[in-house]
Every structure is written in C-alpha cells, then in structure tokens.
Amino acid sequence: MNRRTYHNKWHMSARVLRHLTLLLALVLMLVPVHGWLKLLQPYWLALVLIYWVLEAPERNGLFTAFFYGLLLDVLYGSLLGNHSLSLLVIAYLVGKYARQFRMTSFWQLALIVGALLLNDLFIRALIDWLASGQKPRIQDMLPVLTGILVWPWLKLLLDHLHARSRR
C-alpha cells in the first residue's frame, strides 16, 4: 500500500469517528431524564469536543464547535448561537493549550476539563439571563461535577475507538 493512500484512509475514518461520536453526544443530550438525574446530566457534547480538539488541535476544531453548537441550539430551541458561543471558547482554549494539556497528568486534565465546563456554564448562564431573565441556580453547577467524573472514562473509551480507527 502506498503511503499516501494509507494516510488518507486514516484521516477519513478518524474524521468519520469524530462526527459520529459528536452526533452521539447530541443524542445523549436529548435523552429525557427526570428528577434529580436531569440535574446530573453531563454536557456530553462539550466533553466529546474537548477530546477531539485535544487529539488533533491542528485540525482547528473551531468550525466543528460552531456547527455542533448551532445544531444543539436548534434542538433545544435556545437562542441561535448560544451554545455555539460557549463551545467556541472551549475549542479555542483547548486548541491553544493542547500541548500543555496533554503533558499534564490524567487526573489534572480532568480538573482542567471541569474548569472549562464551569467557564462554559457561566457564559451560557449570562446569555440566558440577558435574553430571557432566567436566573442561574446553584444546581446548574452539578453537570460540571458529573462532567469531571465522566471525563476519564470517556477519554479511555474514545482513545480505544480512536486507536482502532487508526488501524
């Protein structure tokens, strides 16, 4: 097999995997849950996006963030650009510091992810407050915690899938 086609094939399937997992994250965000479980639902889309930008920062995840944020806005019926804006910030920060982030330990990275999610939460809370007068609640911070808890497992799973797609 010639090296170039091999390279192309690798890129194709990684890209397919990327979009597939991002779409799956969107579906997970739509699953109706009730009661306290609803408060705990992690922000899947942001987590998966962080993973992919971290894996391939040179691929510029900004457009991906913008596009999938827009899809989420359509699905949630929120203001167009609401989720895009906050995801763009995540994608930019992760892309900029990807090298440093990858050098840190596994657990430290989980904390960084938590900080990113918290920042994202503030942005969205601000937009919601400005647009519809919805006051932020302390419970809204719970997805950040569950995000931190879910992140290591999600990373392991996606690492596994990513490694297989490379073959």
Add this chain to the structure above:
Amino acid sequence: MSATRETHLTELPLFRFLLLELACILLMVLDYHTHIGRPIRQTLSALTYPLVQVVRLPQQLWANAELAFTRQERLLKDNTELKRQLSNARMNLLQLEVLQQENQRLRRLMHMREQLPLRTTAAFVININTGTQRHRAMIDRGQRDGVFPGQAVLDLHGLAGQVDTTELASAHVILITDPGHALPVEVLRSGQRSIAYGQGKHRLILPEIAKSADIHPGDILITSGFGGVFPRGLKVARVTAVTPSRNGAFQQASAQPFANLEHLKEVLLVWPQMPEKSTKAAQDRTDDTHSPSMQMDAIPTQSGHTP
C-alpha cells in the same frame, strides 16, 4: 503547521475564533429581534430531526409493546369508561350549542362581533430533554404544518403556552410557567384585567393588581386577548392566594394553571380566526404580525370558554 512559515492573518486561530465569536453574537442578537432564525432553524432541522427520531423511536416502540401486552379486560374497561366519557361530552356539547346560538343572537342584538369557534389542530409532545431552559416542550408539528411563532397552545384543560421557535417538522413551545413568559389575563367573574407571569414551579404570579380590584382565591383566569397573541377567553388558571405586595401599594395573586404542564402529552394548536378570508390562507400565512384581535371587545362578557 510549522512555526517558521509565515501565516496569514486569516489562518491565525485567534482571528478565526474572534470572527466566529462575533458571528455568534450577531446571530443571537438577530435571532432575538428578527425572524432570521427561522430559515436557519428550518435548514438545520433537516439534520437534527433524525437525531430527535433516534431518541423518540425507542419510546414509541416501548409504548406499542406496552399496548400489545395490556390485558384485554383492562382494554375493555378503558373502552367502556371512554364511551361513558364520550356520551357525557356529547350531552355537554348539545347544551353548549344551544347556549352558543343564544350568545350569538344576543351579541348580534348588542351589535358586537360574533365569536367564532376556535379552530385547532392536535399535536403530540415529543418527550426529549430541552436543556437548561426548563419550561419548554417540543411538539411534532412544525413549519410545514403552518405552525408559526406566537401561536397559542392548549391542552385539554386549559392554556399551556405559545410556540417559540419552529423547525421544519417540529416546534418548541414556551410554557406559561416559564419565568420569561408574560400573559394578559382577566378574571372571569369580575372582568378585572392583569398580567400573569410565569414563576417556574408550575405556578403563575400576578404581581400588580390594584388594591381595590375584585379578585379572590378560587377565581378563574381567562386570556384577555390583549396584545393579540392569544385569542380571548381561553381558560388559564385558578387563583390560589391573594396577598398584599411587598411594598403594600398593590396586591399580588398566585395561580395554578389548569393545563397539566408537568405531564404534557397531547396539545392543541389554535389557528387565528379570519372570518372573511379563507381559512386556508390563514394556515399558509406564517408571520405573526396578524392577530385575532377581532375577538376583543370593550365590554367584558362571560362567554369565554373553549368550545
């Protein structure tokens, strides 16, 4: 990307980031103030609707399976119960028709506009997560069914909310209990007008009622038709408590909506009334500038019930 290579401004991540960020803010402002969001939502919903279906399909399969395994005797019991309800409803309708004709005749005598019966379409609520905006629901009718933003949404017990955004085959409904929702209402008994704000927690609050106003716990609130978004006379809520406001200048009331907003399953979309024009045209029109204001009258009457 090599560091030594000279990069254009447009290739800088920071530049792209700021550009996209600006696009987002612009989009939000435009979506808030104009109708630019509608074509965008319609286009993107071609991509997102399959995702909704992915979530919806297992639920539908489960519902079907449940139905298939329901014991026959329970179905028979349900059937007789429904038949009983139907005959009751028919009896009520018979009486209502007589009353309606009488009402119509009296209105004509008083030279008021005739009230037309509401035209509605049924829609199902799609059971999906609607994010941090809590008092929302998604329904399975959209732009291709003629649904437009601002359209009134009822359930069988009362007003549920209004359409907020529309996609191709679905729409998002903002419920009357949403903190961002304000609803012009009037007290059915006294004709006292006020505005009911959503308060979350499945309650409404009427913060500014004059101290002299005639309002008591147990009063029924109906839509007043002001503002032209909702037709007049839809049942909204029952007043549960009336208390003096914090500064003592007003009194405030809290009310419990009639609609079963916690377990919304089936809803009715209300079409605006157009007596002269054909009803088809009403359905095809999708801008919300027109209003069912022909239903408003100066004298409050007690005719407002959903037929």
